[in-house]
Amino acid sequence: MKDAVQSPQLPGPQCRDYQARRNAAVALGVANGPPVFAARAAGATLTDLDGNTFIDFAGGIGTLNVGHAHPEVVAAVQAQAERYLHTCFNIVMYPEYIELAEALVALVPGAWPKKAMLQTTGAEAVENAVKVARRATGRQAVVAFENAFHGRTYMALSLTAKAPAYKSGFGPFAPEVYRAPFPVGYRSGLSEAECAEAAFKAFRRLVETEITPEQVAAVIIEPIQGEGGFHAAPPAFLQALRAYCTQHGIVLIADEIQSGFCRSGEWFATQHAGIEADLYTLAKSMGGGLPIAALVGRADLMDAPGVGGLGGTYGGNPLACAAALATIGVMRREDYAARARDVGARVRERFAAWADRFGIVGDVRGLGAMVAFEVVRGGGSDEPAGDLAARIVQSAYQGGLVLVKAGFHGNVIRFLAPLSITDEELARGLEILEGAVADAQRQADGKVAAGARSA
Numbered sequence: 530m531k532d533a534v535q536s537p538q539l540p541g542p543q544c545r546d547y548q549a550r551r552n553a554a555v556a557l558g559v560a561n562g563p564p565v566f567a568a569r570a571a572g573a574t575l576t577d578l579d580g581n582t583f584i585d586f587a588g589g590i591g592t593l594n595v596g597h598a599h600p601e602v603v604a605a606v607q608a609q610a611e612r613y614l615h616t617c618f619n620i621v622m623y624p625e626y627i628e629l630a631e632a633l634v635a636l637v638p639g640a641w642p643k644k645a646m647l648q649t650t651g652a653e654a655v656e657n658a659v660k661v662a663r664r665a666t667g668r669q670a671v672v673a674f675e676n677a678f679h680g681r682t683y684m685a686l687s688l689t690a691k692a693p694a695y696k697s698g699f700g701p702f703a704p705e706v707y708r709a710p711f712p713v714g715y716r717s718g719l720s721e722a723e724c725a726e727a728a729f730k731a732f733r734r735l736v737e738t739e740i741t742p743e744q745v746a747a748v749i750i751e752p753i754q755g756e757g758g759f760h761a762a763p764p765a766f767l768q769a770l771r772a773y774c775t776q777h778g779i780v781l782i783a784d785e786i787q788s789g790f791c792r793s794g795e796w797f798a799t800q801h802a803g804i805e806a807d808l809y810t811l812a813k814s815m816g817g818g819l820p821i822a823a824l825v826g827r828a829d830l831m832d833a834p835g836v837g838g839l840g841g842t843y844g845g846n847p848l849a850c851a852a853a854l855a856t857i858g859v860m861r862r863e864d865y866a867a868r869a870r871d872v873g874a875r876v877r878e879r880f881a882a883w884a885d886r887f888g889i890v891g892d893v894r895g896l897g898a899m900v901a902f903e904v905v906r907g908g909g910s911d912e913p914a915g916d917l918a919a920r921i922v923q924s925a926y927q928g929g930l931v932l933v934k935a936g937f938h939g940n941v942i943r944f945l946a947p948l949s950i951t952d953e954e955l956a957r958g959l960e961i962l963e964g965a966v967a968d969a970q971r972q973a974d975g976k977v978a979a980g981a982r983s984a
C-alpha cells in the first residue's frame with residue numbers, strides 16, 4: 530500500500546479548485562465530508578486529484594463491502610456494457626434481472642416462498658415495501674422507530690426521524706406514520722433485557738392506544754440503526770416484534786440497506802436474533818458500487834399489487850444487476866460474513882481500549898464490522914460532543930483517513946470500511962484514528978491551542 534498522506538497542506542490545489550467550483554455549482558443542501566475529490570479508488574484506498582492517498586473507513590456509507598472497484602465487479606460491468614446498457618425491464622426483460630431475483634430470494638431469510646423486485650436506491654425499496662404492505666393488508670398505518678433513517682423521498686423521509694437535518698421545512702409528510710421508541714441501552718441505565726422489554730411495552734402501548742393493531746399495515750425497523758448511530762436492536766426486542774406482527778397480521782419490514790450483505794457478521798442482521806422479516810429492503814453494498822436496491826420477501830405479499838402496480842424505468846438496470854451478481858459471488862466465495870466478524874472484532878477491541886484510555890470515547894457498540902463509538906464531552910460527562918467528533922473527522926482527514934459520522938448529534942464515529950481492507954491498511958487506519966482521537970482528547974482537556982494537529 531502506498532503510505533496514506535500525512536500532509537499539513539490538505540487540500541491540495543486541484544481539490545481546492547474543485548471545492549470552489551462545487552460551492553459555486555452544487556446546491557448547499559448536499560452535504561460533503563472534507564474536500565477529497567477522487568481520482569482513483571481500489572480496495573480500501575482512495576487517491577485524490579492531487580495524488581494524496583487515503584484509507585477509506587466510510588466505504589461510500591456502507592456501499593462498498595467488497596471494496597472500491599473490485600476487479601470482478603468491474604469485469605462484470607464491462608462485459609455487460611458490451612452487450613447492452615438498458616432496455617427497461619418493464620418493456621424488454623433480460624436474464625440478469627431474473628438471476629439476481631433468484632439469488633436474492635435464496636439468500637434472504639425466510640422459510641416461505643419469496644419473490645423480489647429491483648429498484649435503484651434504498652429509498653425506493655422502502656417506498657415499495659410500504660406500497661406492498663398496504664396493498665396486501667388493506668391497512669394504512671406504518672410504525673417506524675425513533676432515530677430511524679429510511680431515506681429521503683417523501684414516504685421514506687416521513688419514516689425517517691432526524692428532523693433538524695433531513696426534514697426541516699420539507700413538510701407536509703405522509704400521513705399514517707407512527708413512531709415508537711427504539712431500544713437504546715446507552716444512558717438508559719437499563720440492562721439489555723430491561724431495555725428491550727421497556728421498548729416493546731412502549732411499542733404495544735402506541736399500537737394499542739393510538740392506532741389499534743387491525744389498522745397497522747407494517748412495522749419497519751433497521752435491526753441495526755445506521756444513520757441513527759449503530760444501535761443494534763436487542764434480539765429479544767426483534768423476537769417480540771416478530772411475534773406481535775405474526776399475531777396481528779402486520780407486515781414486518783427489516784430495513785437492511787446498511788446492515789445487510791455481510792456487514793454485521795451475518796448476511797443479514799436479523800439472523801443475529803434468529804428472526805425472519807416478512808419483507809427486506811436491500812441496497813448499498815449489494816451493488817458493489819453500482820446503484821441497485823431490492824425488495825425481497827413473502828411471495829404472497831409481493832404478489833398483492835396488480836400488474837403495473839410496481840416498477841420504474843431504471844430499477845434493476847442490467848449493469849447494476851451484473852455488478853450485484855458479481856458482488857454476491859465474491860461475498861459467498863470469500864465468506865465475507867466471517868471476514869466481517871474478524872475485522873469487526875479487531876476494530877471493536879481497539880475502540881474498547883480507547884474507551885478505557887480516552888474520556889471522550891463513550892459507548893462502543895455494533896455488531897460484526899458495523900461498529901462505532903460515541904464521542905462525548907468526557908471528564909465524567911456522557912453529553913454528546915458533535916464538535917469533538919467533527920474534529921476527529923478533520924484531523925483523520927489530515928492524517929489520510931476518510932471517516933463518516935452518525936447519530937442525532939453527529940457525535941458517533943462509525944466504521945464502514947470495505948471488508949476487503951488488508952490487515953496493513955486496517956492497522957494504519959486505526960493508528961490514524963487513534964491519533965485523531967488523542968488530538969480531540971487534548972482539545973477537550975484544553976491542552977492544545979485551537980487548530981493544532983497531531984496524528
Ligand SMILES: Cc1ncc(COP(=O)(O)O)c(C=O)c1O
Nearest residue numbers: 650651652678679680755786787
Ligand atoms: C437503513 C437505510 N435505509 C434507507 C436508506 C436510503 O438509501 P438510499 O440513500 O440509497 O436511498 C439508507 C441510506 O443511508 C439507510 O442507511
